[in-house]
Amino acid sequence: MSDWRFRLAERRGTLIALALFLALFALYASKHPAGFTANVVQTAANKGALLAFVAMAQTFVVLTAGIDLSAGMIFTFTNCLGSYIVAGSTPTALLGCAGVLAAGLACGALNGLIVIYGRLQPIVATVASGSIFYGLALWLRPQPGNSDNFNSDIADFMTGRVFGVVPMSLVALFAVVLAIWIPFRRSTTGRAVYAVGSSEMAAYMSGLPIRRAKFWAYTLAGLFASIGGLYLSFITYSGEANFANGGTYTLFSIAAVVLGGVSLFGGVGSAIGAIFGALAFRTIGDLLFVFDLDPLYQPLFQGVVLLLAVCTGAAQLFRIRNRLDLFQ
Amino acid sequence: MEFAQPLLRMEGISKRYGGVRALEQAGLEVRGGQVHAILGENGAGKSTLIKVMAGVVAPDGGRMLLEGREVAFAEPAAAIRAGIACIFQELSLIPDLSVADNVVIDSPPRRFGMIDHRAQRRLAEEALARAGGEDIHPLAPVKDLPLSRRQMVEIAKALARKPRILILDEATSALTAADVAKIFAVLKRLRAEGLALLYISHRMQEIAEIADVCTVFRNGRNVATYEAGTKTLAEVVELMIGREYSHAFPTVAAPESDAGPPALEVRDLRWAERLRDISFSVRAGEVVGLGGLDGQGQRELLLALFGVTKGLSGEIRIDGKPTNIASPRAAKSKRIGMALIPEDRKTEGLMLPMSVRVNLSFAALDRLSRWGVVDRDAETEAIDEMVRLLAIRTDGVDVPVGSLSGGNQQKVVIAKWLMVRPRIILLNDPTRGIDIGTKQEIYALLRRLAESGAAILFYSTDYDELIGCCNRVLVLYDGAIKRTLVGAEITERALVASALNIAAGAEAGA
Numbered sequence: 155m156s157d158w159r160f161r162l163a164e165r166r167g168t169l170i171a172l173a174l175f176l177a178l179f180a181l182y183a184s185k186h187p188a189g190f191t192a193n194v195v196q197t198a199a200n201k202g203a204l205l206a207f208v209a210m211a212q213t214f215v216v217l218t219a220g221i222d223l224s225a226g227m228i229f230t231f232t233n234c235l236g237s238y239i240v241a242g243s244t245p246t247a248l249l250g251c252a253g254v255l256a257a258g259l260a261c262g263a264l265n266g267l268i269v270i271y272g273r274l275q276p277i278v279a280t281v282a283s284g285s286i287f288y289g290l291a292l293w294l295r296p297q298p299g300n301s302d303n304f305n306s307d308i309a310d311f312m313t314g315r316v317f318g319v320v321p322m323s324l325v326a327l328f329a330v331v332l333a334i335w336i337p338f339r340r341s342t343t344g345r346a347v348y349a350v351g352s353s354e355m356a357a358y359m360s361g362l363p364i365r366r367a368k369f370w371a372y373t374l375a376g377l378f379a380s381i382g383g384l385y386l387s388f389i390t391y392s393g394e395a396n397f398a399n400g401g402t403y404t405l406f407s408i409a410a411v412v413l414g415g416v417s418l419f420g421g422v423g424s425a426i427g428a429i430f431g432a433l434a435f436r437t438i439g440d441l442l443f444v445f446d447l448d449p450l451y452q453p454l455f456q457g458v459v460l461l462l463a464v465c466t467g468a469a470q471l472f473r474i475r476n477r478l479d480l481f482q
Numbered sequence: 483m484e485f486a487q488p489l490l491r492m493e494g495i496s497k498r499y500g501g502v503r504a505l506e507q508a509g510l511e512v513r514g515g516q517v518h519a520i521l522g523e524n525g526a527g528k529s530t531l532i533k534v535m536a537g538v539v540a541p542d543g544g545r546m547l548l549e550g551r552e553v554a555f556a557e558p559a560a561a562i563r564a565g566i567a568c569i570f571q572e573l574s575l576i577p578d579l580s581v582a583d584n585v586v587i588d589s590p591p592r593r594f595g596m597i598d599h600r601a602q603r604r605l606a607e608e609a610l611a612r613a614g615g616e617d618i619h620p621l622a623p624v625k626d627l628p629l630s631r632r633q634m635v636e637i638a639k640a641l642a643r644k645p646r647i648l649i650l651d652e653a654t655s656a657l658t659a660a661d662v663a664k665i666f667a668v669l670k671r672l673r674a675e676g677l678a679l680l681y682i683s684h685r686m687q688e689i690a691e692i693a694d695v696c697t698v699f700r701n702g703r704n705v706a707t708y709e710a711g712t713k714t715l716a717e718v719v720e721l722m723i724g725r726e727y728s729h730a731f732p733t734v735a736a737p738e739s740d741a742g743p744p745a746l747e748v749r750d751l752r753w754a755e756r757l758r759d760i761s762f763s764v765r766a767g768e769v770v771g772l773g774g775l776d777g778q779g780q781r782e783l784l785l786a787l788f789g790v791t792k793g794l795s796g797e798i799r800i801d802g803k804p805t806n807i808a809s810p811r812a813a814k815s816k817r818i819g820m821a822l823i824p825e826d827r828k829t830e831g832l833m834l835p836m837s838v839r840v841n842l843s844f845a846a847l848d849r850l851s852r853w854g855v856v857d858r859d860a861e862t863e864a865i866d867e868m869v870r871l872l873a874i875r876t877d878g879v880d881v882p883v884g885s886l887s888g889g890n891q892q893k894v895v896i897a898k899w900l901m902v903r904p905r906i907i908l909l910n911d912p913t914r915g916i917d918i919g920t921k922q923e924i925y926a927l928l929r930r931l932a933e934s935g936a937a938i939l940f941y942s943t944d945y946d947e948l949i950g951c952c953n954r955v956l957v958l959y960d961g962a963i964k965r966t967l968v969g970a971e972i973t974e975r976a977l978v979a980s981a982l983n984i985a986a987g988a989e990a991g992a
Contacts, residue, residue, distance in 0.1 A: 160580070160621035340596040345583065352578035359538065359574035360587050360639075361559030421578035475754050475792045476785065477809075 167415015168427035174413070174463070175434035182437050185444040192319050198440065199321035200313050200389055202433040204229075206327055207382030208403050209410035209432040210335070210425040211262075211375040216411050218371045219351040219420025220269065220276035224284030225379045226404030228261045230395060231291040232383030237300050237393025240308065240384070247305035254384045255377060261287055262376015266369040284404070291395035300392035309388035323385065327429060330381065335425045338374065347371050351420025409460050410435050435460075487550055489514050489678045490535070490566075490647055495544035497530050497702075504530040505541070506702040512647060517669065517679040519689045519710070522699035523722050523775075523978060525943060528682055531699070532651050535680075536568040537561035562588055567645035569636050569653040577625035582606035584624055585639045609642040610634070614664030629755075630657050637665060641672075648672065649680040654688060655777075666692055684775050686715060686982050700724050715984055723945075723974045743802025745937035746906050748787070751796035756782045758962040760796070764937040766905070769928060771952035771972075772941035774981045779961035780941040781825065784908045787939075788822040789813045800906070814845060814902050821845070821904035823896055825911045831895035834884035838876055839865055841883045841894055846901035868897040873923065889920030896924065900931075907931060909940045913947065925951055945977045959983045 162169070179198075183190040208225050215222040232254050239250035261283070268279040314322050338344040346367035349357040357364055382403075387393060408418075414431025416423025438456050442449060488511040497505040505527045512518055522528045533539035534546070537555030546553050548564060555561040561568070568574075575584050582603050583590075591601035606620045615634035624632060633653065640648060650669075654662050669679055669692060683689055689696065693710040698721040706721050713721075744763035751760040757779050764770045772780045786794050789807040797804055800818055807813050813820040824830035832841050842865050843850055850861045865879055872893045876886055883894055892912060899907070909928075913921045928951055932938055942948050948955050955967045957980040965980040967973075 156619065157621055160619065160623075164580075164621075164623070337596055340599075342590060342592070342597065345579070345587070345590065345597065348579060349576040349587065352576045356574045356576050359558050359570060360576070361557070361562040362587065363559075421576070476782075477790050477792065478785070 165424070167422070168424050168430065171414040171427045171430035171434060175430045175437065178434055178437040178441065182441055182444055185441075187444075192315060196313075196315055196321040196323075198436070199323045200385075201440075202436040203323035203327055204382050204385055204389070205403065205406055205410060205436055206429045206432040207330075207378050207385060208407040209414065209428040210330070211378035211382070212404075212407040212411050213414075213416050213423065213425040213428040214347070214371040214375040214378070215276065216408075216416050216418060217347050217351045217420055217423065218368055219354070219418075220368070220371070221408070221418070222265065222280050222372070222375050223277060223404055224261070224265060224280040224287055225375060225407050226400035226402065227284035227287040227291070228258055228376055228379035229383045229386070229403050230397075230400035231261065231287040231294075232258050232380035233386040233390075234291040234294040234383075234393035234395055236384050236387030237304065237391075238294065239301075240305055240387055241301040241303045242305060244305060244307060247308050250305075251308070251384060254387075255380050258376045258378075258380020258383065259373055260376070261380070262373040263369070265376065266372030269372060270365050270368050284400075288395065288397060288400060291393075291400075295393045295395045298392060298394035298396075304391050306391060309391060312385070312388045326381075326385075330378075331426060331429070334374070334377075338370075339424070343367055343370050348421050351422075353421070406435060407432070409456070413460065413463050488512055489549060491547040491550075492531070492535070493545050493547070495531065495534055495541045495546070497534065497539060497541050503702050505534070507544070508699070508702060508704050509544075510697060510704060511707075512678045512680060513695075514646070514676045514678045515673055516694045517673055517681050517692050519693035519696045520680060520682045520699060521689070521696055521718065521722060523945070523981075526699040526722070527702040528699050529651065530702075532568060532649055532680070532682065535561065535566060535647075535649060537566075559588070562643060565644075565646035566649065567640040567643045567647070568649040568651065569640045570651055575624045575632060575636060575639070578623060580621050580623055581610070581618055581627070581635050582620035584635055585609050585620075585642050587639065588643065605642060606638070609638040612641050613638040613668060614661065630661060633657055634661065637668075641668075645677070647678045647680065649682075651682045652684070654683060654685065662688065684982055686718075686984050698722055715979075719975060719978050719982075723978055743799070745801060746787075746939070747799040747802070749797040749799070751783070751786060751794065751798070753782060753786050753791050753794045756961050757786060758960070760961075760963055762956055762963065762966070764906070764939055766935045766937050767932050768954070769932050769938040769940055769952045771948040771955035772939065772958060773945070773948050773955045773967075773977050774958040774964075776943055778958040778981075780958055781910060782961075783958070784822060784910050784939070784941060787813075787908060788820060814904070819903070819905035820908065821899035821902060821906070822908040823899055823910060823912050825914065827891055827895045831898070832883050832891060835882050837880045838869075838874070838883050838886070838894060839879040842868060842879070842898050842901060845898050849902065864901055868901060871900070872897050872927065889916040892916050892920065892924070896927070905936060907936050907938045909938070909942075911941055911943055913942065913944065921947075945974050948972060948977060949974065957981055 183194065186194055188194050208229050211225045212222055235257055236254045239253050240247045241250060265280055265283050268274060268283060269276050272279060312322050312326065316322055316325055343366060346357065346362045349362050350364050350367045354364065410432035411423065411428045412418065413434055414423065414427035416428055435456065438459050439452050442452050442455060490512040492510045495505050495508045508527060508531060510531065520528050530539060534541045537558045537560050553564060576587065585606040586602050590597045591605060592598055603620050610616060610618055613634055615631065615638055618631050618634060624635060627635065637653060654665060657665065673679060681693060695707065696710055697704050697707040698718065699705065700722060744765045747763040749761050751757055760783060772783065774780060785791055787798065787807065789809045789812055798807060799805060805818060807818060812818065828834060843861050847856065850857055850864060869879065874893045874897065875890050883891060886894065896912065913924055928938060928940065940952060949972050952972060955972050955977065956963045957965045957967065957977065959981065964983055967976055
C-alpha cells in the first residue's frame with residue numbers, strides 16, 4: 155500500500171507552507187519580549203486572519219488558472235459596508251453581517267459573469283470591477299469613520315478568545331474551512347474547478363460544467379473577501395476606503411497563495427495551504443519587529459522570502475525535454 | 483450479426499474549415515454488437531467525423547439519427563449523455579487530478595451531495611481492472627504516468643461511462659503489444675455485450691484481427707463499406723488513394739553526385755521514445771521528403787534538428803563536422819545556417835498583429851543591424867527582394883500580416899527564413915490549408931532553392947507533394963525510418979503501404 159505516498163504528495167504544498175509558518179512563528183514567539191502568550195497569539199491571529207481570508211478568496215480563482223485583482227477591493231468595500239450595517243441590537247447587527255456577506259457574494263458573482271459571458275481575461279475583468287468596488291467603498295466612506303451605534307459586542311466576541319486561550323479568529327478560519335472549503339473541495343463543482351484550471355480543453359472534452367465551475371470560483375472568492383472585510387470592521391470598529399490598503403491585500407493574497415503551494419497555472423493547491431501561506435507571510439513582516447530592524451526593510455525582506463519560495467516551485471522546469479513546452 | 487435498425491446513422495454530413503473541405507456528404511451506419519473499423523489516409527475526414535459524433539465539432543450540414551431519432555450534440559457533454567464515449571489520444575485527461583478522479587470525472591459517486599472517495603476508488607479500480615490496467619494506482623496523478631498508462635486510464639474512463647457506442651480514435655497508438663492484447667479481449671467482450679464499437683487505427687494487423695465491418699474514407703467521403711476479410715490489402719490501399727492524380731509539379735532534377743560530405747547528416751538519433759535510431763543524410767541540392775502518417779515522429783525529428791528538444795542522443799553532422807545544435811538561435815547562426823518553416827504559422831511562425839516588414843526581418847535581425855541598431859535601408863532592400871522573389875501579394879509591407887490571405891501568410895513565413903540565407907531548410911507541412919496556386923509557387927521555389935545549393939528536408943502530409951517534389955522520401959512509422967523510397971519508387975501506393983507499415987503488394991486479407 156503506497157496510498158499515503160500519493161496523499162502526501164498531493165498535500166505537499168500545504169505541508170511545506172505549514173512547516174514554513176510553524177518555523178517562522180516559533181522564531182517570532184521565542185524572540186517576542188512578551189513570549190508565547192495568549193495575547194501575542196491573539197494579536198497575530200487577528201492580523202493573519204484578515205490576509206488568510208483574502209488569500210482563500212484568491213485561491214478559488216487561481217485554481218481555475220485565473221487571477222482576481224479585485225479581491226482587495228471587495229475586502230475594502232465590504233469593510234466600509236460593514237462599518238454601517240453591523241449596528242444596532244445584536245439581531246439587527248447579525249442581519250447586517252449577513253448583508254455584508256451577501257454583498258461579497260454579489261461582487262464575486264459579477265466578476266464571474268464578466269469573465270464567463272464577457273469572455274474577458276480575468277486580469278482585465280477584475281482590474282475593472284475592482285475599480286468599481288473601490289468606487290462604491292469611497293462612496294460609502296469618503297472619510298474613514300464608523301456608525302454611531304456600531305455593535306461592538308459582536309466585534310469583540312469575534313476578535314476575542316475562546317476559553318481565554320484560543321483566538322476566535324482562528325476558530326472562525328477553522329469553521330469556514332469546515333463549512334465551506336471542504337464541502338466545496340469534495341463537490342463535483344469543486345472538482346470541475348480543479349479540472350478547468352488543470353486543462354480547460356480536457357475538461358471540455360470530458361463534458362464538465364466549465365461555466366458553472368468558473369462562476370462558483372469567482373462567487374466564492376467574493377464571499378471570502380467579504381468575510382475578510384467583515385473581520386476588518388470587527389477589528390477596527392470602522393470602515394475606511396483605503397486604496398493602497400486594498401491593493402496591498404490583493405498583491406499579498408497572491409503572494410500568500412503562492413507560498414501556500416497553489417499553482418498560478420491552476421489546478422493545484424488548497425485553500426488550507428493558502429491560509430498557512432498568509433500566516434507565514436504575515437509572520438515574516440512581524441519578525442522584523444522582534445529583531446528590532448527598521449520596518450522600512452519589511453517589503454525587501456518579504457520579497458526575498460517570497461522569491462526563494464517561488465524558486466523551489468520552478469525547479470520542475472528542469473525536467474522539460476521539449477523546450478516548446480516551456481511556452482504552453 | 484444483423485440488426486434491423488442501425489444504432490447510429492449519419493447522413494450527408496458536411497464540414498468545412500475555412501476553404502478546406504473536411505467532410506463532404508459523408509455517411510455512416512453503426513450497429514450494436516459490431517466492431518466497425520474506419521480507414522483512410524491523412525486528411526480523409528476520419529477525425530472530423532468522429533468529432534461530429536462526439537459533439538466536439540458541429541457539422542455544417544447533414545443529420546444524425548440515434549435509434550431512428552434525430553439528434554444534434556451542441557457539446558461533448560450532450561454526446562456523453564446520449565451514451566457515446568470517445569477515447570481520444572490522451573486529450574481528455576486532467577493532468578493534475580488523480581487517476582480515480584479522472585476515471586469517474588463526469589459523474590462521480592456522491593453521498594450527501596459530496597463526492598464519496600471510497601466509492602469513487604472502488605469504481606475506478608473496477609474500470610481499470612476491466613480495461614486491464616490493474617497496475618495503475620488509482621491515487622497517482624495522471625501527469626506522472628507514462629503515455630501508455632495514460633492511454634489505459636483513458637480507456638478505463640470511457641468504460642466507466644457505460645456507453646452504448648464506444649469510439650477508439652488511434653487509442654492503441656501508444657500501447658505496448660501486451661496492452662493491445664488486453665484491450666482487444668475487453669473489446670471482444672463489449673462486442674458480445676452488444677455495444678457498437680468504432681475503431682480507427684493505422685495498424686492494419688489490428689484491424690484484421692478485430693474488425694467486423696470496414697468503411698474507407700477518402701477526401702471527406704465514405705467511398706466503400708465492406709465486410710472485414712473480403713478485400714485484400716492491395717485493394718484497400720487502392721480504395722484509400724483513389725485514382726485522381728495531378729501533375730502539378732516541377733520536374734525533379736537529380737542532384738549532381740557530390741564528392742564532399744552531405745550538408746546534413748544524422749546518425750542514430752534518439753529522443754524520449756518518440757524518435758528511434760534515425761540515420762539519414764541530405765546533400766546540397768537535394769530535396770528529401772519525410773512521409774508516413776501524421777504523428778509518427780516527423781515533427782519531433784524536425785524540432786530535434788532545430789535544437790528545440792533536450793536529452794537528444796546520437797550525432798548530427800553539418801558538412802561532415804559533428805555539431806551540437808543547442809537552440810533555434812544556434813541553428814540559424816551562420817556556422818550552421820539552418821531554418822525551420824513551422825507547421826502552425828499562427829503560433830510558431832508569425833506575430834499576426836505586427837506588420838509584414840517586422841515579421842519578415844525578425845529572424846534576420848542580426849544580419850540587418852550594426853551595433854544593435856537595425857539598418858533600415860538594408861532591411862528595406864532585403865524585404866523588397868523577398869516580396870518580389872515570393873510574389874507576396876500585400877498592400878505594402880506595413881500592413882499587419884494577419885490581414886493577408888493564408889497562402890500569402892505562409893509565403894511570409896518562408897520568406898522570413900530565407901532572409902537568413904539558410905543552407906539547410908527544414909519544412910514542416912508548409913502547404914497545409916493553403917490554396918493550390920500558392921502551393922505550386924511554393925513547389926517551384928523549393929526546386930529553385932535546391933538548385934541554388936540548399937539542402938531541403940520536407941515533411942508533408944500530402945503524398946502528391948512528396949511524389950512531385952522529392953528526390954528521396956523517408957517513411958517514418960512509430961518514430962523510426964521504415965523505408966526509404968528513391969526516385970521512381972516514390973509512388974502513392976508505395977507511400978501508403980509503407981506508411982501503414984505493410985509490405986507493398988501484400989495480399990493478406992484486411
